[in-house]
Amino acid sequence: MSTPLKIGVAGLGTVGAGVLALLERNAGIIATRAGRPITVCAVSARDRSRDRGLSLEGLRWYDDASQMATDDQIDVVVELIGGSAGPAKELVTAALGQGKAVVTANKAMLALHGTELARCAERNAATLAYEAAVAGGIPAIKALREGLAGNQLSRVTGILNGTCNYILTCMREQKREFADVLAEAQALGYAEADPTFDIDGVDAAHKMAILAALAFGQPVAFDAVHVEGIRDITATDILLAEELGYRIKLLGIAEQDDAGVTARVHPCMVPVSHPIAVVEGVDNAVVAEGDFVGRVVLEGRGAGAGPTASAVVADLIDIARGRHTPVWGTAVSELTPRQVLPMDRHRGAYYLRLMVLDRPGVIADVTGVLRDHDISLESMIQRGRSAVGAVPVVLTTHECREDAMRDALTRIGGLDAVLERPAMIRIESR
Structure with missing residues (x-):
């Protein structure tokens, strides 16, 4: 030999x-x-x-x-x-x-x-x-850079952090709160002693920046990724998501169209019928959408000694065979910077959770604010009356612009009948 x-x-x-x-x-x-x-x-x-x-x-x-x-x-x-x-x-x-x-x-x-x-x-x-x-043992890099090289990719979605996916899975299956599950994950070694990079979305954002560069042939740009974590997700949100036909996942999403590109990491409510909704525990997933191939779904172990070592050795085998691919799929001089669209221009549907005083006219005040910002409701859940005078109200909206939703939430949060800062989770149905 x-x-x-x-x-x-x-x-x-x-x-x-x-x-x-x-x-x-x-x-x-x-x-x-x-x-x-x-x-x-x-x-x-x-x-x-x-x-x-x-x-x-x-x-x-x-x-x-x-x-x-x-x-x-x-x-x-x-x-x-x-x-x-x-x-x-x-x-x-x-x-x-x-x-x-x-x-x-x-x-x-x-x-x-x-x-x-x-x-x-x-x-x-x-x-x-x-x-x-990216994504441990899942061949996500090779898939985007080589396997799908003939496609114009429009969107890449991923569950890219096993710690967050494990925490959200346990919260749903065991009906427990975030802090309790995080402490257990740290004890089991699934979360670091300082879990900030994981639970605040930074680790997933690093990976999303890499995938966006590969998918869209642009220079890698971590600063262009909008980043939110899962600290504010509650067991109540997860329960209500199930009732509405969704599951909550921390997703990385990169998209491009004629206007430009977006790259974002944040909690999402995804329909239970979506292939990414059933990815549980410490597993990762990457979903790519191309003009000729359609949707491609990759799923598997996203971290740990075995899966990550498997990916390292796969690269070593390519090098041993003399197989060489440009780092970002093309020469650096051919990478094309694209217009980065701000998060305020995002359009989508939203889940809102409010804690309000149980008195007449409150819902009318809230829906009036939404109406003023051209936001229409899809559904509302209000559970009974409260002996202590406060009740949770959950609303889902049709598609609207992010800046309109944020302005509306600022006004809603200022209403005297709203007792806590409104919670918002974006709904991703694609």
């Missing part, structure tokens, strides 16, 4: 250890599919003494990961350090500068510096592969 592909792995956390384990356990089938063996010859991590459950005997150890870039015996650098800058970006930039191929799972780095790194890769005729950066 031909000369092995020699790799260095920087970062030996959950994913890094998973990559080493997969390469060892499936060495035979990987060599057959790659056309040659893939051999780990060097590693780097912060702690040499940590027991990772696998042998590192015989491997060169780099305390400074960036030195891997100058190791002539390394063909490919696998960056699994994480972080949008610092050691991870230094290593990737240095390796590409030396003409070495790089495989990374670093969605934050790509979302913030992806165009810059693609230019560096092009200048040095180097490969930058990142299947593992």
